Amino acid sequence: MTAASPPIRVLSRYLLRPQAPFHFHSRCQHLARSQRNSSAVAGARLNNSVEYDSTPILHHTSRTALQNPELPEDVRKGQTKRINLYTAVNDALRHALQTDERTLVFGEDVQFGGVFRCTMNLASDFGTERVFNTPLSEQGLVGFAIGAASEGMRPVAEIQFADYVFPAFDQIVNEASKYRYRSGTTGVHCGGLVIRMPTGVVGHGALYHSQSPEVLFSHTPGLRVVIPRSPTQAKGLLLSAIRTNDPVIFMEPKVLYRAAVEQVPVSPYYLPLDKAEVLKQGKDITIVSYGTPLYTCSAAIAAAEKDFGCSVELIDLRTIYPWDRATVLESVKKTGRAIVVHESMMNAGVGAEVAATIQEKAFLRLEAPVKRVTGWATHTGLIYEKFIIPDVTRVYDAIKQTLDY
Template sequence: MAAKPQSLRPLASLLRPRSAYRCQQHQQQPQFRSYSAAPPGARLNGTVNYDTTSILNHTSKTALSNPELPENVRTGPTKSINLYTAVNEAMRHALQTDERVLVFGEDIQFGGVFRCTMNLNEDFGTERVFNTPLSEQGLIGFAIGAASEGMRPIAEIQFADYVYPAFDQLINECAKMRYRAGKTDMHCGGLVVRMPAGVVGHGALYHSQSPEVLFTHVPGLRVIIPRSPIQAKGLLLAAIACNDPCIFLEPKILYRAAKEHVPVGGYTLPLDKAEILKTGSDVTVVSYGTPLYTCEAAIQKAEKDLGCSVELIDLRTIYPWDRETILNSVRKTGRAIVVHESMQNAGVGAEVAATIQEGAFTRLEAPVKRVAGWATFTGLAYEQFVIPDVARVYDAIKKIIEY
């Protein structure tokens, strides 16, 4: 390439990307908090070790010890699978046991973007597992019609970021159908809308959103977010059997990262009950989905440094959510922190915090705190800095203890 004229070199130097140089500077002098749960070179002040986290069941014994599982399942076999395989197995079981179940969406015949529907088309045929046109409002409209005729449709939105064109169908048709049906008893029970959601590290503006709170303003819908393979399988089967239409958001970063022992047979888990993952006496931390792993790492460090005892609760279903479990915990601990990946403004944390203020105000030792995504869209280069990390959750625990 010919050399640039001398007069253009200063301009070229100004236009040259400097991100690599800044990264080199950062690597030479790593900045991290002394209480970070990971060494200085670690990303995000702590990378989750999915091989050791207590949130996942690393043995068959721990998986089958869950008291929520049916007795016949607790005495059966398990196998170690990741989350997308658990989702696949749930749909496979539903297709095998209920002829009313249909599975459809954009490109799902070859397995979908995340391979959640692998081999379902080959095993159950194109009449029950099939592709749809690239129209979210169209495929949700079809799902509503199928559900109103007694089918159990499982509709896949390729990314949660793409669901917005279907809002009119979901809110004005799906959620309201039972309210206007009168004596016909027509409703959309059995309809499940699956969608991958959340940050994955390189999703940028259109593949990283967590829109769950937008659905929590809609009576008639259930909104569910699993944290692990065993939860994904049980909650998805429960959603398919439920007589309310369900929005089922799957944390896509966990599709392959989260792996644990899962019962081989079919089973359901309660859609209306939060789960206490760890008991504690000084602080209640409420979360759901991927941030639970961040919370666990922060709690371990905080308990070691501060000598406190922290209770960790997974909401699982964020609408309608289990108020009683949360209130009972906060009445015991006197302190509450709500953590979620979606934006803080008008988020799930705001509703949980308001409910705690109303139902447990006299037992509070400190104001309820929220640790959530910043109120901004997620640019590619800054994706990991928008969501809660270990340091932010640790800060919240430290401040609420010292209040």
């Protein structure tokens, strides 16, 4: 007799519970001591936990939240509330369901709130004809979503983890992405289709709950691939994704669902899907990133600017396909140096595309080679996650090496 699968609530509690501090194996301790892994000053401690309560990446007051120039004037005059990222996703879905009867929300266990609780209470408030569970078939639920979108609905399909999207890969890259192109001037398309999925490492995801497959979709014309960094971004970008007439892959960094908390405008608003955002101005070096690694970059920048007296510009791509080349190139032509940081593997990653574009369009303005700080090209073993993804020390070292070139 096969063992029964654990209830969804048990799985959710396991994935989201606080984890014990990570301890190096004795062999790893020896290797760490024998290698010069950081050029920081002696005694420096760079790889501390991210201070989400004080990071400049998040809006900690209503005043700073409402100063965002991308918000419409009526929203900037309104109120904010302090929420985390999964609640911001819930807010966006709730507004879409309230304002457009064509909106549908479905996926595996979404009727009960989903693993990360992003769809909590939506089924009870809007009925199970519009918010409902699907069979455990990613290919099936995405195929259904494409059909619903082609009939004029606005389906938001949830893949429980980005790691589970691969059975639906053919539906996405062979059907959803080509629908408008093959329809010519008939006006038929599957715009309004949004496929949401939690992505990236969470500290203890191991082989099948830690992957970052965004680059697999960024090779496909006809799709938009969006990765928000914060609750404010998640709400505004998701509402824009539901409204656009392009199929959107919307990837939510799972570690940020509860960790990232900030003041978010109460009123609905729409953020651009085709524009990167300069989070911090600088004149000596440009760092380009997206999603969770932006917090790592911010901490590394604070340490590097203090130690080296440099000025670092930080850019959030937000949409990694099609990405905002103009904003990145303008920054690099000003600073003359560039680093790209992301969790996913280096080989054929987003960083490779950004670096190639920079050398092609801004080569004569570069003072150093474009550097990439990324995840290693390996599968994510359970106890090795912290070795694989970029940390503050690696970004700090990249800044120093690029400045010293």
